[in-house]
Amino acid sequence: MNFIKLLNDIKLRRKLSLTFITVAVVPLLISGIFLTSKLREIMIADTFKQATDNVERVRKRTEEVIKVPLDISYQLSNDNRMKSVASRSYESYIEVIQTYRQYSDIRDYIRLYKEVKGIRLYTPNPTMLNNWEFMQPDEQIEQEEWFKTALGKKGLVGWGLVEDERDQTEYLSLVRKINLNEPGQESVLVINVNTALLNSILSQESFATMIVDDHNNIVATNRPVLYGKNLSEVHSEDRVLTQSDGSFDVDLDGERSKVVISSLIPESSWNGLRIISTFKVSDIVRDANEVIRLATLVIIGCLIIAVMLVHASASLITSRMLRLSKHMSRVGTGSGFWDTYLDLDGKDEIGQLSRQFNALVQRISQLMLEVEESNRQKRLLEQKQNEIKFKMLASQINPHFLFNTLESIRMEAHLRGEEDLAEAVWQLSSLIRNSLEVGNGKIRLSEELNMVRCYLELQKFRYEDRLQYKLEIAQGTENMELPPLMIQPLVENSIIHGLDHKEEGATLIIIRTELGEEGEVYVKIQDNGAGIPTWKTEELQRQLKKQEPEEAQGRIGLRNVHDRLRLTYGTASGLSIESNEGEGTTITFCIPRGNENDVYSNDC
Incomplete structure (x- = not known):
């Protein structure tokens, strides 16, 4: 440089x-x-x-x-x-x-x-x-x-x-x-x-x-x-x-x-x-030296002539460039702006540049007339932008009002001795706060599991003893980074389709991480719920392979998680579903080694 x-x-x-x-x-x-x-x-x-x-x-x-x-x-x-x-x-x-x-x-x-x-x-x-x-x-x-x-x-x-x-x-x-x-x-x-x-x-x-x-x-x-x-x-x-x-x-x-x-x-x-x-x-080498000396004299003579020709050509080019530079300076200072016209003959790049310069001056003179109208529109646009800023500030106040209200309800339940209700309100507040703070980047596995734990605690408040869960996290995987809201939709799917459709008995949800031989991490969400029939499992696999499926309204479904995994880590990192009717369902996905990159070259 x-x-x-x-x-x-x-x-x-x-x-x-x-x-x-x-x-x-x-x-x-x-x-x-x-x-x-x-x-x-x-x-x-x-x-x-x-x-x-x-x-x-x-x-x-x-x-x-x-x-x-x-x-x-x-x-x-x-x-x-x-x-x-x-x-x-x-x-x-x-x-x-x-x-x-x-x-x-x-x-x-x-x-x-x-x-x-x-x-x-x-x-x-x-x-x-x-x-x-x-x-x-x-x-x-x-x-x-x-x-x-x-x-x-x-x-x-x-x-x-x-x-x-x-x-x-x-x-x-x-x-x-x-x-x-x-x-x-x-x-x-x-x-x-x-x-x-x-x-x-x-x-x-x-x-x-x-x-x-x-x-x-x-x-x-x-x-x-x-x-x-x-x-x-x-x-x-x-x-x-x-x-x-x-x-x-x-x-x-x-x-x-x-x-x-x-x-x-x-x-x-x-x-x-x-x-x-x-x-x-x-x-x-005496004879060779004579030839070399003669060739050197000829080369020096040719170089002198070439230098003179180069100097003459350079002078011709620079003189025309200086004329162009002077006219540009006049435009820059604003003196004689409207009547500035450069006449350089020739069809080379400098002549073409002079013609483009003249066209530019004419275009600028036309644009000057349009500036006043654009200024008026610009002021109107600034007003609208200020309105948008105020609306954005107002939208930021609403979540704080919601969190403050939930915190008031939790404190009131705590004062009345309703510890279970206070704990549920606290879990709901944490879950909403974490969801709102999630951006487009990646989060650590430990942060994702905190949101999942809050969600499961809220569901336990609803289902009581019918819902049990267990976290089995392999050492060395807690700091692994992954896109947000990858595990919670899968856990939600286990509760909706596994627990709600199970007539009796408790449902156990196990969230397990395993470290592969080549450094990849496998995440499994396993439940012993109602399971999925074979024909429906095959239908789910077909839907996951479709390019433009219809997503369920109002929630983040399996297809959303599957697509985000494939876009982030490659085609080998999508969801894998195994289920037997009446025995439970296991959903597995893989995070390849080197997951600090946006797109991974290592296949699971």
Whole structure:
């Protein structure tokens, strides 16, 4: 309500502007922000999927590249000619050179396979010469971690960054121990992988992609400045350094980025490689941001034009409304009332309102002539109303006169010792007073029973010992509310038809209330009077079902009670009559649970 009042206090021009902003601008902004965020999410998701696919493709192609040196290492480990060349004892350098010339398998592998950059076998044979294929390990080589690890892995393959003595360049290399023919002679085979080939594979990727070994040395990358560095120098995120597979979000150089990692562990290897691809979210959404900025400029331009149009339309509307308001003010002040005429063109609501205003002014001028005549009739009506008020006051005096008269009779009977007569007069006075005070609302069961008790006491004064009554009221039902004059007509019916038609013996009337399982209250009026024949009971049931029956004159009958129950509590709360001729009659009705309402939804 406060919001509506505040809205009504705003000028129409501002109200139209606010309406336009609320209806057009705000939804446009919300939808734009929502669609922008969705566009960013879709682009990031597509890019992430592309990066994942790229990493998988790089892993497969890298696996194809390193499979060649892996197969060569298997062939060389079973090459007896190479083992013979490496393990025999030579007498002279000439013999060594001739043997090297005769064994050309290593040179052939390098020449035939572009995946291999170099092959060398480190063997501790002092009679051999170093020809960059068969080499004697010096003390520095023997202390290298890769050399010692290869000797301890019993023929398993290892991958890592190894320096080639020829050009002092580090290559991704396969290292493997090879047992020679002589017992106790162990050699280490090193096969350099063609790094240029790996870099060419990675160069096809649009994101920063690299291959690292198990020591996080970057062995291949599409960013040349990173080659040969350790991954810890580039990324400080622990997951990038340690996680073998998966994808996650990181902050690189203070910007939100995504990382995709896939591991590659070749067959029969004690370690493997990891392919890592990273991309910044800002780089991905850069094109989308350009589109968004362009769309924002277009939207802002359209909004400015729309606001100008709305302002012009609002000004046109408000100017016409102000003219109408001024003419209404003239009518309100009474100046120029008779000759006030408003001329607003247009067939819209404002033009229609102006025409209705002119018609209203003409109608008022006609009504003014009728006011004087109506005033005269109004004064006459007020006189008649005052007469009605006096009559109402007089009607209120009559009951008081009756009660005062009955009280005088009761006191006179009491003074003469006629206690029974005094008691009867008192019961009659109470019964009349309660009946007159009954309104259209509901009363408590205890109040209804007080009227019934007064009525029964009056009847006992008449019938003496032929009439007995008993009240059996269940606990918790005294405060139940019900319409007035529900039980007394039923008790009256028991006396008239049960007692008067009974030839001999006393008649006992029992008024009983019972509390049902679901909170409903059952009221029973039972007598042992003359009873009702079966055919008459059926006739009574038919009369109760009729829509418009004829009610008995001068008293409130069964039909009246039955209809009031059904109208108040529903169709299930009407009267139920059980009677046997010569045995008595029982009339029952039900008050549903929750009887504080006017119409009840609970059936009895």
